[in-house]
Amino acid sequence: MNSAPMARMAIHTITTKPWSLRECIDSYRKKNVPGITVWRQALAPQGPQESAKMLRDSGLKVVALVRGGFFTGKDAATRQAAIDDNLRALDEAAAIGAPLVVLVCGATPGLPLADARKQIVEAIGKLVPHAQSRNVRLSVEPLHPMFAADRSAVLTMKQAREICGNLTAELGGAVCGRRLVGIAVDVYHVWWDEALESEIAAAGRLGLLHAFHVCDWRVQTRDLLNDRGLMGEGCIDIRQIRGWMERAGFGGWIEVEIFSNERWAGDQQVWLEQIVEAYGKHV
Amino acid sequence: MNSAPMARMAIHTITTKPWSLRECIDSYRKKNVPGITVWRQALAPQGPQESAKMLRDSGLKVVALVRGGFFTGKDAATRQAAIDDNLRALDEAAAIGAPLVVLVCGATPGLPLADARKQIVEAIGKLVPHAQSRNVRLSVEPLHPMFAADRSAVLTMKQAREICGNLTAELGGAVCGRRLVGIAVDVYHVWWDEALESEIAAAGRLGLLHAFHVCDWRVQTRDLLNDRGLMGEGCIDIRQIRGWMERAGFGGWIEVEIFSNERWAGDQQVWLEQIVEAYGKHV
Numbered sequence: 001m002n003s004a005p006m007a008r009m010a011i012h013t014i015t016t017k018p019w020s021l022r023e024c025i026d027s028y029r030k031k032n033v034p035g036i037t038v039w040r041q042a043l044a045p046q047g048p049q050e051s052a053k054m055l056r057d058s059g060l061k062v063v064a065l066v067r068g069g070f071f072t073g074k075d076a077a078t079r080q081a082a083i084d085d086n087l088r089a090l091d092e093a094a095a096i097g098a099p100l101v102v103l104v105c106g107a108t109p110g111l112p113l114a115d116a117r118k119q120i121v122e123a124i125g126k127l128v129p130h131a132q133s134r135n136v137r138l139s140v141e142p143l144h145p146m147f148a149a150d151r152s153a154v155l156t157m158k159q160a161r162e163i164c165g166n167l168t169a170e171l172g173g174a175v176c177g178r179r180l181v182g183i184a185v186d187v188y189h190v191w192w193d194e195a196l197e198s199e200i201a202a203a204g205r206l207g208l209l210h211a212f213h214v215c216d217w218r219v220q221t222r223d224l225l226n227d228r229g230l231m232g233e234g235c236i237d238i239r240q241i242r243g244w245m246e247r248a249g250f251g252g253w254i255e256v257e258i259f260s261n262e263r264w265a266g267d268q269q270v271w272l273e274q275i276v277e278a279y280g281k282h283v
Numbered sequence: 284m285n286s287a288p289m290a291r292m293a294i295h296t297i298t299t300k301p302w303s304l305r306e307c308i309d310s311y312r313k314k315n316v317p318g319i320t321v322w323r324q325a326l327a328p329q330g331p332q333e334s335a336k337m338l339r340d341s342g343l344k345v346v347a348l349v350r351g352g353f354f355t356g357k358d359a360a361t362r363q364a365a366i367d368d369n370l371r372a373l374d375e376a377a378a379i380g381a382p383l384v385v386l387v388c389g390a391t392p393g394l395p396l397a398d399a400r401k402q403i404v405e406a407i408g409k410l411v412p413h414a415q416s417r418n419v420r421l422s423v424e425p426l427h428p429m430f431a432a433d434r435s436a437v438l439t440m441k442q443a444r445e446i447c448g449n450l451t452a453e454l455g456g457a458v459c460g461r462r463l464v465g466i467a468v469d470v471y472h473v474w475w476d477e478a479l480e481s482e483i484a485a486a487g488r489l490g491l492l493h494a495f496h497v498c499d500w501r502v503q504t505r506d507l508l509n510d511r512g513l514m515g516e517g518c519i520d521i522r523q524i525r526g527w528m529e530r531a532g533f534g535g536w537i538e539v540e541i542f543s544n545e546r547w548a549g550d551q552q553v554w555l556e557q558i559v560e561a562y563g564k565h566v
Contacts, residue, residue, distance in 0.1 A: 109502045109518040113475065146429040148475040149502045149518045155475055192396065192431040192438055219392045219432045224504055235392040235432045 001243055004254050004283040010035025010063040011275065012213075012257040013042040016268045021051055025058045027269065031276050035253050037064045038096060040089065048095040055096055063253045064139070064184075064211060065093040069103035071123035072116040072153065079119060082106070086127050093136045100137040100210055102184045105163075107153040116153035121166045124181060128167070131180055139184040139210040140164065144192075146224055157183065157190055157199035164208050179207045185245065186213035186257065188228055191236045197244050204248025212245050214238050214283050215258045226259045230274060232282035242283060254283055284526055287537050287566040293318025293346040294558065295496075295540040296325040299551045304334055308341045310552065314559050318536050320347045321379060323372065331378040338379055346536045347422070347467075347494060348376040352386035354406035355399040355436065362402060365389070369410050376419045383420035383493055385467045388446075390436040399436035404449045407464060411450070414463055422493040423447065424467040427475075429507055440466065440473055440482035447491050462490045468528065469496035469540065471511055474519045480527050487531025495528050497521050497566050498541045509542040513557060515565035525566060537566060 011033055013024045021042040028036055036055070043051045043065075055062055068089040073079045086101075093101050105120045107113065124138055131138050142160045143152035154160050160183045167181050183203050190196050203209050216234030221227050231238055242254070256275055263271050294316055296307045304325040311319055319338070326334045338345050351372040356362045369384075376384050388403045390396065407421055414421050425443045426435035437443050443466045450464050466486050473479050486492050499517030504510050514521055525537070539558055546554050 112520070114477065144428065145475040146427065146504070146507075149500055149504075155477075159477065192428040194397065194438075194442065217432055221429070221432075221507055224429075224507060237395070 001239055003280050004242060006032065006280070007034060008252070008254045009033050009276075009279055010037055010061070010253045010255040012037040012039060012066060012255055014039045014066070015256055015258045015275065016272060017264045019268055020045065021054060023268075025054060025060060027272055028060060029058060031272055033276065034061055035063045035255070036060045037066055037255050037257070038062060038098065039066045040092065043092060043096070048092045052096045062096050062098045063255055064100045064102050065089060065096065065098040066102045067104050068101045068138070070106040072106040072108045072111060072119045074108060074111060079123060083123055083126055086123070087130050090127065090130050090134045090136050094134040098136065100139045102139050102141050102211065104141055104143060105152050105154045107148055107150050109150055113148060113153040113155075117159065117163065120153060121163055124163070125167055128180060137179065137210055138181045140181065141184040141186060142189055144189040156193055156195070157185070157203065158195060161199065161203055161206070161208065164206070179210070182208040182210035184211035184213065185209065186215075187236050187238055187241050188213070188215050188217060191217060191241065196241070200241075200244045200248045204245075204250065209245065209248060209250040210252075211255065212242070212250060212252065213255045213257045214242075215256065216282075223261065226261045228258045228260055230258060230263070231256070231278040233278075238283050254279075284522055286563050287525060289315065289563070290317060291535070291537045292316050292559075292562055293320055293344070293536045293538040295320040295322060295349060295538055297322045297349070298539055298541045298558065299555060300547045302551055303328065304337060306551075308337060308343060310555055311343060312341060314555055316559065317344055318346045318538070319343045320349055320538050320540070321345060321381065322349045323375065326375060326379070331375045335379045345379050345381045346538060347383045347385055348372060348379065348381040349385045350387050351384045351421070353389040355389040355391045355394060355402045357391060357394060362406065366406055366409055369406070370413050373410065373413050373417045373419050377417040381419065383422045385422050385424050385494065387424055387426060388435050388437045390431055390433050392433055396431060396436040396438075400442065400446065403436060404446055407446070408450055411463060420462065420493055421464045422467040423464065424469060425472055427472040439476055439478070440468070440486065441478060444482060444486055444489070444491065447489070462493070465491040465493035467494035467496065468492065469498075470519050470521055470524050471496070471498050471500060474500060474524065479524070483524075483527045483531045487533065492528065492531060492533040493535075494538065495525070495533060495535065496538045496540045497525075498539065499565075506544065509544045511541045511543055513541060513546070514539070514561040516561075521566050537562075
């Protein structure tokens with residue numbers, strides 16, 4: 001299988017976290033990276049309108065806004081605050097021209113995961129009308145089971161697909177038919193799952209494959225959150241998973257999303273060069 | 284549901300890692316903990332024969348030997364060395380009167396997980412005759428998916444059950460019928476799995492439930508390996524899982540197995556008191 005085309009490459013601003021949005025834009029452009037996925041903290045300093053102008057002028061394609069979600073909670077007020085925040089995220093996405101918002105759906109210690117998933121379905125259902133009016137898709141990202149305590153009750157592709165299915169049932173089939181609610185597949189979270197190939201195929205048939213994130217799993221992972229590896233540095237067969245995505249009909253952006261305390265502490269220009277090289281070699 | 288009976292309580296020597304086997308034995312006895320699961324490194328200083336005498340004289344019940352496994356590898360010599368080591372583990376278990384050896388089955392970076400699982404089935408199959416002759420059971424422990432890189436390709440109860448099933452098929456049904464190869468269920472590794480209740484029930488029907496390990500998942504986990512929580516300190520509903528085990532017919536030992544750099548750095552007598560108290564309150 002060939003290398004992934006540069007024309008489909010995007011980088012998440014969090015990957016070069018020390019940089020402002022301005023620095024991300026200028027540096028990605030210089031390296032001919034055509035896509036950018038914007039984290040909300042990169043928008044915050046100058047606000048969505050000014051950010052939108054910077055992004056429009058840059059010629060970069062805005063791939064997604066990250067992140068919404070965190071829908072779960074033990075009381076209604078907490079859950080409503082999450083809905084409100086996600087409505088704002090949809091507005092921000094629309095403002096910067098992001099076609100989708102990635103959802104890290106949330107989990108609450110002490111709340112059974114099955115109950116959390118019901119809250120997640122309910123919350124996404126409430127966002128649908130606003131997402132439709134803003135023409136922004138909602139992309140459920142299954143997270144690795146090591147984040148089940150407080151980040152995500154959605155831990156597998158199967159669970160993400162079922163959430164999309166529940167919403168389809170509730171909303172009369174319109175949502176998934178129009179792919180308004182779908183799935184963001186991140187190799188870091190799902191590589192271990194024996195059902196991954198078949199679930200990607202199933203999601204593809206249903207039109208649910210919204211996004212594809214790449215990085216690697218370091219064999220000696222030093223931190224649960226911020227020790228992701230550069231592609232090629234770990235044990236994930238990224239190219240195989242990309243093949244499964246493409247056979248399932250996905251031809252969209254390939255987004256590099258790497259949280260790494262080690263990499264953030266170094267020179268970000270050097271890091272960006274390493275990312276572009278690794279993308280060519282290992283994606 | 285009532286507290287777990289003290290009569291079923293056991294502790295893994297690794298839980299009080301700074302202690303020698305002698306210190307573990309004396310301290311557990313003083314606290315009226317009736318069972319002990321022995322890690323091989325606790326045997327090593329005085330050897331299995333001397334350890335066996337200490338354990339016999341103590342009146343403590345030896346619940347298991349930990350651990351065998353690490354069966355996978357890219358070449359035959361590596362895999363044969365693992366078999367040889369596991370044969371020795373079976374001898375050690377027989378020497379100290381442990382009725383089972385817990386298997387952490389292994390994974391090898393770059394080796395597809397499905398291939399690793401085939402190697403695991405093959406390796407366990409080779410151990411069966413020796414396990415039969417020693418009258419020691421082999422207990423596959425599914426590990427949390429965060430250990431998929433290099434510790435275990437067996438990541439779910441379903442995969443553990445299928446491995447037992449494959450061995451039953453290969454060996455004409457005798458193995459699982461006699462429960463020679465079964466499953467060690469550790470709440471830390473499987474609590475997140477939506478299929479947990481049904482898989483425990485299935486394993487129970489097949490006579491595969493060999494062992495039950497308890498600890499807790501700290502919401503803010505600081506280390507992938509050695510930051511397990513004391514029961515009650517995290518987000519696992521341990522009592523619910525114990526209920527599922529018991530409804531599935533399991534009435535065996537409840538083993539406290541906690542790896543914790545923080546706890547190992549403190550006073551082990553105080554730690555032991557906390558363990559006994561937490562067992563009564565949260566198991």
